[in-house]
Amino acid sequence: MKGELVEEKVEIISKLTEQITEKFKRSGYEVNPKEISKRLELLMFEFKVPEREAIRTVNNYLMKELDVSREQLSMESPFIKIGEITRPNQWVSFKAKIVQLWDSTSPNVSQVGLVGDETGIIKFVTWAKSGKPEVAEGKSYIFRNLVTDSFGGRMQVNVNRNSEIEEIAEDVPLPPREIKVTGALIAIQQNSGLIQRCNECRRTVSKGICPVHGKTESYDDLRIKGVLDDGENFYEIILNEDNIKALTGIGLEEAKKIAKENLERGVVLQTLRNRLLGKYFTVNGTRGERYLIVNEIDFFRDELGEKIDELLTRLGAEQ
Amino acid sequence: MMMKREVAKRLFAFELNRSNHKISQNGEKTPIYVLTPTGEKCNRVFIVGVLLDKEEIRPDSNFWRMRVSDPTGVFVCTAGRYQPEALEVVLEIEPPEMVAIVGKVNVFEGESGTYISIRPEAVSIVESEARDYWVYETAQRTVERIERMETERDSEDIALAWQVYNPDLNEYRQKVREALIVIKEEFETFKVREEEKKEEVKEEKDADLELDELEFEEEEWDLSDILGE
Numbered sequence: 001m002k003g004e005l006v007e008e009k010v011e012i013i014s015k016l017t018e019q020i021t022e023k024f025k026r027s028g029y030e031v032n033p034k035e036i037s038k039r040l041e042l043l044m045f046e047f048k049v050p051e052r053e054a055i056r057t058v059n060n061y062l063m064k065e066l067d068v069s070r071e072q073l074s075m076e077s078p079f080i081k082i083g084e085i086t087r088p089n090q091w092v093s094f095k096a097k098i099v100q101l102w103d104s105t106s107p108n109v110s111q112v113g114l115v116g117d118e119t120g121i122i123k124f125v126t127w128a129k130s131g132k133p134e135v136a137e138g139k140s141y142i143f144r145n146l147v148t149d150s151f152g153g154r155m156q157v158n159v160n161r162n163s164e165i166e167e168i169a170e171d172v173p174l175p176p177r178e179i180k181v182t183g184a185l186i187a188i189q190q191n192s193g194l195i196q197r198c199n200e201c202r203r204t205v206s207k208g209i210c211p212v213h214g215k216t217e218s219y220d221d222l223r224i225k226g227v228l229d230d231g232e233n234f235y236e237i238i239l240n241e242d243n244i245k246a247l248t249g250i251g252l253e254e255a256k257k258i259a260k261e262n263l264e265r266g267v268v269l270q271t272l273r274n275r276l277l278g279k280y281f282t283v284n285g286t287r288g289e290r291y292l293i294v295n296e297i298d299f300f301r302d303e304l305g306e307k308i309d310e311l312l313t314r315l316g317a318e319q
Numbered sequence: 320m321m322m323k324r325e326v327a328k329r330l331f332a333f334e335l336n337r338s339n340h341k342i343s344q345n346g347e348k349t350p351i352y353v354l355t356p357t358g359e360k361c362n363r364v365f366i367v368g369v370l371l372d373k374e375e376i377r378p379d380s381n382f383w384r385m386r387v388s389d390p391t392g393v394f395v396c397t398a399g400r401y402q403p404e405a406l407e408v409v410l411e412i413e414p415p416e417m418v419a420i421v422g423k424v425n426v427f428e429g430e431s432g433t434y435i436s437i438r439p440e441a442v443s444i445v446e447s448e449a450r451d452y453w454v455y456e457t458a459q460r461t462v463e464r465i466e467r468m469e470t471e472r473d474s475e476d477i478a479l480a481w482q483v484y485n486p487d488l489n490e491y492r493q494k495v496r497e498a499l500i501v502i503k504e505e506f507e508t509f510k511v512r513e514e515e516k517k518e519e520v521k522e523e524k525d526a527d528l529e530l531d532e533l534e535f536e537e538e539e540w541d542l543s544d545i546l547g548e
Contacts, residue, residue: 184367186365229326231329234324234326278419278449279443279449301448308455308458308503311458311495311499
């Protein structure tokens with residue numbers, strides 16, 4: 001096990017060393033890989049400095065030694081599509097359009113909002129100390145050297161000091177907001193079924209307590225918060241009373257009746273789970289930031305015969 | 320930090336049961352993945368199949384082992400008190416029954432090898448329609464993976480799958496083919512059956528007519544002799 005660990009470390013160091021050497025070479029500077037490896041190893045494994053910081057420190061050291069500026073090094077991160085961003089701490093560049101700007105809630109953040117290309121939409125944050133110019137809603141830009149990050153379980157990109165933003169005349173297309181997906185309903189969350197909402201703010205009330213208005217008057221509502229999954233992506237969906245009634249015949253009145261007969265509101269959720277969980281649905285919806293807003297939902301029904309034949313052809317003849 | 324939800328991957332029992340390579344990243348609470356022979360990295364899976372049987376692993380342990388069959392093999396699922404939602408359904412279900420299960424893949428390293436099982440998060444009873452679509456969907460995903468194994472040999476997970484399993488892709492193609500043919504045949508017999516049903520319904524209607532006539536006659540009979548009145 002220990003041997004493996006050492007091997008792994010050696011591999012990481014040699015990979016990073018190669019990256020750094022390459023980068024300087026591209027700009028016409030020869031650096032000593034042994035020196036780089038030594039410094040990286042010291043920083044990362046002796047002093048446990050995070051990888052990103054270690055790389056930056058070594059870069060800065062080399063730039064000072066060689067007396068070159070960042071600009072001369074032309075350190076450009078690879079161009080990618082927004083849909084490809086899945087991991088934090090990657091340096092990326094892309095061409096994208098500003099979808100929406102939000103009000104910044106922190107003095108450290110100069111701008112925050114959504115940016116997108118035809119493959120996806122992602123949140124971006126421009127740090128105040130990055131000193132970058134502001135972007136405008138609806139305009140397209142080339143973003144260079146942003147860092148990917150993960151916040152609250154979702155990916156975002158951060159504009160930092162080393163980033164570059166360049167406005168372009170081109171209009172970058174965005175992904176269609178209206179989508180149709182077919183997938184299995186693999187989860188129905190606990191806060192689904194016959195719920196209660198605050199009379200004042202419509203927020204869900206649990207045990208008579210509204211998160212904003214405290215002890216409050218409430219009214220009944222029927223909803224499902226669930227996850228539709230097609231094996232490639234998952235979509236968080238919310239079904240309202242109309243959707244639920246169309247699928248199950250159970251509307252708010254029926255749900256209340258079920259709860260009354262069983263003296264237990266939870267039975268409604270149980271009934272809905274029995275009827276809907278694990279089944280396939282087709283949803284026409286509008287993509288929101290987190291949820292897919294359901295316009296239409298129905299049980300999936302399709303003639304599979306032809307599709308199966310197509311797939312068999314794709315598989316080719318038996319060998 | 321909240322973790323990003325894992326997509327429920329689709330794969331046949333044949334493939335899952337041949338998967339034994341765990342991938343875990345450094346760091347606390349990072350998900351554990353199982354790499355499959357066609358290069359899929361999965362943490363969560365969704366399956367639809369026939370629940371063949373269920374048994375409590377030890378009496379009163381409230382820990383149940385289930386065997387769920389698809390056209391290519393059998394998934395082993397284990398549910399215990401940490402999966403209360405799933406357990407509730409498991410306790411009530413009587414095999415054989417068509418079920419849909421979503422759960423986490425679990426690799427157990429024993430002395431005589433590794434065992435793979437699914438820890439259900441949710442279990443539900445479904446109709447054969449869901450199973451048919453699942454087989455189609457899973458076949459499609461598997462074909463896509465097989466093709467990527469051939470064309471994207473340099474991609475990280477695929478390179479690792481070749482290195483760890485060196486799979487015979489034709490064997491996987493054959494399994495997919497068999498699975499598709501099973502549901503295709505079912506469709507065809509189903510169609511015939513539907514037509515037969517229609518015929519039957521028609522015949523029943525005819526029979527009903529005759530019955531009405533009989534009943535009518537019955538009312539006409541004077542039963543007083545037999546009843547001795």
